[in-house]
Amino acid sequence: VNLPSQPEILINAVVNNVLCRGTATGSIDITLNGGSGAGFLVQWTGGISATSEDISGLLPGNYTIAVTDLGSGCVLTKTYTITQPAAALSLTAKGTNATGCNTPGTITATGAGGTSPYQYKLDNGQYQGSGSFSGFYGGGTYTVWVKDANNCTTSKIITITDNGSDEFESNNSKNNAKQITAGVPVNARIALSTDVADWFKFNTSTSGTYIVTLTHPTTAFTFNIYPAGNNAPALTPSNSTATTKQYSLLGGTTYYVSITGGLSYLCYSLSVSQSIGTVRAPSQAMMQVMPFTTGVYPNPHQGSFRIRILSPESGDGHVMIINNLGQIVADKKVSLNKGAETLVDFSGMKQNLLFYKVIVGKEMRTGKIIRN
Numbered sequence: 169v170n171l172p173s174q175p176e177i178l179i180n181a182v183v184n185n186v187l188c189r190g191t192a193t194g195s196i197d198i199t200l201n202g203g204s205g206a207g208f209l210v211q212w213t214g215g216i217s218a219t220s221e222d223i224s225g226l227l228p229g230n231y232t233i234a235v236t237d238l239g240s241g242c243v244l245t246k247t248y249t250i251t252q253p254a255a256a257l258s259l260t261a262k263g264t265n266a267t268g269c270n271t272p273g274t275i276t277a278t279g280a281g282g283t284s285p286y287q288y289k290l291d292n293g294q295y296q297g298s299g300s301f302s303g304f305y306g307g308g309t310y311t312v313w314v315k316d317a318n319n320c321t322t323s324k325i326i327t328i329t330d331n332g333s334d335e336f337e338s339n340n341s342k343n344n345a346k347q348i349t350a351g352v353p354v355n356a357r358i359a360l361s362t363d364v365a366d367w368f369k370f371n372t373s374t375s376g377t378y379i380v381t382l383t384h385p386t387t388a389f390t391f392n393i394y395p396a397g398n399n400a401p402a403l404t405p406s407n408s409t410a411t412t413k414q415y416s417l418l419g420g421t422t423y424y425v426s427i428t429g430g431l432s433y434l435c436y437s438l439s440v441s442q443s444i445g446t447v448r449a450p451s452q453a454m455m456q457v458m459p460f461t462t463g464v465y466p467n468p469h470q471g472s473f474r475i476r477i478l479s480p481e482s483g484d485g486h487v488m489i490i491n492n493l494g495q496i497v498a499d500k501k502v503s504l505n506k507g508a509e510t511l512v513d514f515s516g517m518k519q520n521l522l523f524y525k526v527i528v529g530k531e532m533r534t535g536k537i538i539r540n
Contacts, residue, residue: 177235177244178202186228186252188320189282194226194250196233204239211236214247228252257282259314259322266305266330269355269435270530273304273328275312282316289313293498294516301499303488303525304328306359306433308495330433332359336366342394345369345424350378353439353531358389359431366427370440375419377443381412382427384436385490385523385534389429391438396422414443434494434525437532462526462533468540472515479504479528486527487512489537491519504528 178201186194198221200208212218214231223231232247258281266273277299279286287295291311299314307330313323334356336346345367348354356366372378382391392402393415403423405413417423425440460480464473475487482505489498497519504510522537 174237174240174242175204176202177208177237177242179233179235179244179246181246181248183248183250185250186226187283187318189253189256192225192227194228194252195222195224196226196231196248196250197222198233200235203237203242206237206239209236209238210234226250253282253318255281257314257316257320257322259312259324261299261312261324261326263304263310263326263328265328266307266433268334269357270335272302273307273330274300274302275304275310275326275328276300277312277314277324279314279316282320283318285317287315289315290496290499293496296500298501300501301496303486303496303499303527304330305357305435306330306494330359332357332433334359334435336368339367340365342367342424342426348425348438348440350440350442353437355435355437355530355532356427357432357435358427358429359433361431363431364428368425368427368438369422370425372417372419372421372423372442374442375417377406377414378417379412379414379441379443380425381439381441382436383411383534384432385434385525385536386492386494387430387432387434387436389427389436391425391427393417394424394426396424402426432494434490435532437534460528460531460533462524462535464524464535464537468538469517470540471517472513473517473537475512475514475524475526477502477504477510477512477526477528479506479508479510480531481529482506483529485510486525488525488527489514489517490523490525492521492523497522 180199182197184195211234215229228250230249234245236243261277263275277288288299289295290301307328309327311323315321336356339346340363348368348370350370407414461478463476485502485504487500488496491497520539524535526533
């Protein structure tokens with residue numbers, strides 16, 4: 169007996185698995201061909217009842233389609249499996265509190281589950297490959313996010329505290345002035361209402377012109393140099409700007425620096441250096457000192473800019489972008505080469521006023537960034 173053959177029913181399927189564990193985001197897209205040409209009747213089973221070719225909003229599981237050829241009555245069934253990652257995306261995050269200018273608060277985040285690799289961001293910042301964030305002063309609450317390769321996300325809230333101290337505590341009078349070295353910048357802060365001033369002292373090796381520089385991203389401080397004598401008036405600078413003062417000082421003498429002004433958990437940078445124009449025999453250490461300069465290009469900007477760094481040493485640097493509330497809105501680590509220029513890109517910056525802070529070793533530079 170010869171039975172008439174029926175054209176084969178052909179099913180082509182594209183299975184889209186669940187990308188984020190526990191979500192109903194799977195789908196199966198079907199294309200039907202062959203058969204008698206009279207059309208098909210479709211019925212899905214397996215946790216879903218549907219008569220359309222394509223189905224979506226699926227949880228992990230097995231889904232079976234029965235396709236009936238309306239001309240021949242033949243039925244073809246196939247089963248497809250929707251899978252999901254073995255474990256849900258999770259985030260472990262911990263913070264360390266700030267205890268001084270050289271020990272700011274940090275946050276370390278580690279992703280697990282989901283689908284690696286992972287990316288991390290802080291609040292509304294940009295995602296980065298590292299889960300390490302640092303440079304937190306003044307305390308605050310931050311939301312740490314992790315994103316996996318499937319764009320699944322989860323977050324945790326971390327609180328950082330700050331005791332307001334720095335490495336030179338109790339230097340709020342001339343008698344308690346802390347010793348610093350000319351040519352070596354220091355970072356300090358006046359963060360508590362009980363700190364009426366900061367006092368430092370330094371020794372001059374030779375007579376000549378000395379320049380005192382004090383920079384801070386948001387606060388204008390008053391700073392002066394005093395001789396050692398009690399109740400002696402402040403010395404008069406030969407030249408001055410908002411952040412620098414120039415003095416003619418005697419060699420082999422101790423001088424005192426007084427700093428007063430508003431409170432801020434952000435640290436200022438103080439340096440006392442002898443002018444290059446002074447005639448003296450340079451030491452080997454001085455001959456090896458490279459300049460540490462930073463700048464913003466363009467400034468003003470239209471949402472994107474670069475921080476330019478000319479580093480005095482090789483190693484890791486740290487670049488932070490801070491808003492006018494003292495909150496960190498961007499944070500990047502960079503690899504620097506001594507004496508070489510490094511450009512760090514920032515984009516998507518919508519704030520009208522920002523400040524930057526660049527830290528290399530124990531040195532820091534700050535500046536203002538304006539949007540057009």
